[in-house]
Amino acid sequence: xxxxxVNEYGQMKVNDTEQFLKLAKSVQNDxxxxxxxxxxxxxxxREQHTLETRSADEQFLKFFRNLPWKEHxxxxxxxxxxxxxxxxxxxxxxxxxxxxxxxxxxPCFGVMILAALFSTKEPTAAFIDQAAYDPDExxxxxxxxxxxxxxxxxxxxxxxxxxxx
Amino acid sequence: MxxxxxxxxxxxxxxxxxxxxxxxxxxxxxxxxxxRYQPRMFGMARKYxxxxxxxxxxxxxxxxxxxxxxxxxxxxxxxxxxxxxxSVNTCYDALRRRRNRREHTISDMLFEDESWQERLGNIPSDxxxxxxxxxxxxxHTVLDQVSDRARIVLTLQELxxxxxxxxxxxxxxxxxxxKVQAFRAxxxxxxxxxxxxxxEKRL
Numbered sequence: 001x002x003x004x005x006v007n008e009y010g011q012m013k014v015n016d017t018e019q020f021l022k023l024a025k026s027v028q029n030d031x032x033x034x035x036x037x038x039x040x041x042x043x044x045x046r047e048q049h050t051l052e053t054r055s056a057d058e059q060f061l062k063f064f065r066n067l068p069w070k071e072h073x074x075x076x077x078x079x080x081x082x083x084x085x086x087x088x089x090x091x092x093x094x095x096x097x098x099x100x101x102x103x104x105x106x107p108c109f110g111v112m113i114l115a116a117l118f119s120t121k122e123p124t125a126a127f128i129d130q131a132a133y134d135p136d137e138x139x140x141x142x143x144x145x146x147x148x149x150x151x152x153x154x155x156x157x158x159x160x161x162x163x164x165x
Numbered sequence: 166m167x168x169x170x171x172x173x174x175x176x177x178x179x180x181x182x183x184x185x186x187x188x189x190x191x192x193x194x195x196x197x198x199x200x201r202y203q204p205r206m207f208g209m210a211r212k213y214x215x216x217x218x219x220x221x222x223x224x225x226x227x228x229x230x231x232x233x234x235x236x237x238x239x240x241x242x243x244x245x246x247x248x249x250x251x252s253v254n255t256c257y258d259a260l261r262r263r264r265n266r267r268e269h270t271i272s273d274m275l276f277e278d279e280s281w282q283e284r285l286g287n288i289p290s291d292x293x294x295x296x297x298x299x300x301x302x303x304x305h306t307v308l309d310q311v312s313d314r315a316r317i318v319l320t321l322q323e324l325x326x327x328x329x330x331x332x333x334x335x336x337x338x339x340x341x342x343x344k345v346q347a348f349r350a351x352x353x354x355x356x357x358x359x360x361x362x363x364x365e366k367r368l
Contacts, residue, residue, distance in 0.1 A: 059285045071208035078199040
């Protein structure tokens with residue numbers, strides 16, 4: 001005897017089918033998970049992944065080692081290099097000139113320092129005498145006789161030009 | 166007769182003798198050194214650079230640098246070692262300069278017709294020039310993902326089969342540093358291979 005009514009073909013009657021489906025839907029899903037299930041799955045996944053990667057990694061290295069690498073040299077490559085080396089050996093005038101300029105930097109700097117020291121040192125005896133001769137001179141402006149002489153010499157040619165006009 | 170004798174004499178000249186002559190002012194003797202080492206240099210440079218123009222540039226730099234520094238060669242170690250050290254360092258410098266010029270991505274190297282691992286399984290024959298070129302591209306693309314140091318170590322250790330001591334001599338690093346670098350290099354390479362696999366799986 002079957003627990004539900006059946007028709008002549010041995011099938012459930014419509015009402016019974018609906019009732020059965022309703023009952024089936026009402027049954028709660030059993031969502032319980034065995035202890036450490038995810039950890040167990042992950043271990044398997046990791047193992048699989050490592051295996052795959054390692055084999056690919058080793059396969060790549062084997063491929064890398066066995067691959068032939070060509071040692072073909074372009075035509076007359078050594079001639080090209082030699083030409084370049086000879087070029088390097090020939091001094092470039094601009095390079096030589098700039099090297100000389102750079103070498104001159106240190107002596108010029110030394111001369112500059114010496115000149116600066118010389119110009120800041122105590123006034124000459126002649127200048128002191130001149131200052132003593134002119135007691136009314138109280139201004140702080142001091143005139144270096146050497147610079148005056150220098151100016152006179154430099155402007156001498158222009159003075160001559162004035163006369164020709 | 167005399168010419169033959171001179172030729173034989175030139176043939177048996179050692180690297181060190183040639184270096185001495187070049188330093189002494191016989192610049193033309195340097196050509197002999199170039200001829201002797203250029204195939205190896207090209208082979209080496211092609212492992213680091215994929216473009217032929219880059220390869221030529223690097224090899225040219227190596228020889229020019231060698232000529233300029235020849236005076237600093239003391240002769241205490243074989244010339245070959247000194248030269249190899251200089252060339253590897255030049256390649257390393259050039260790699261660092263080209264760091265931002267990666268031309269191919271992983272996606273470029275994934276093939277529709279066969280999986281990446283399948284391709285790794287069979288090395289193309291010498292006649293299959295296109296296949297060999299693609300295989301080299303593949304190697305370059307994987308190695309482009311690792312750091313320059315790792316690439317140098319991987320090439321010297323895995324490809325050229327050099328020992329830790331030899332790598333230390335060539336690179337100028339300590340042996341312990343080479344070991345650390347080799348470990349890191351393998352790790353980086355594994356990560357690069359992994360990226361390939363993941364990308365392929367996603368497609």
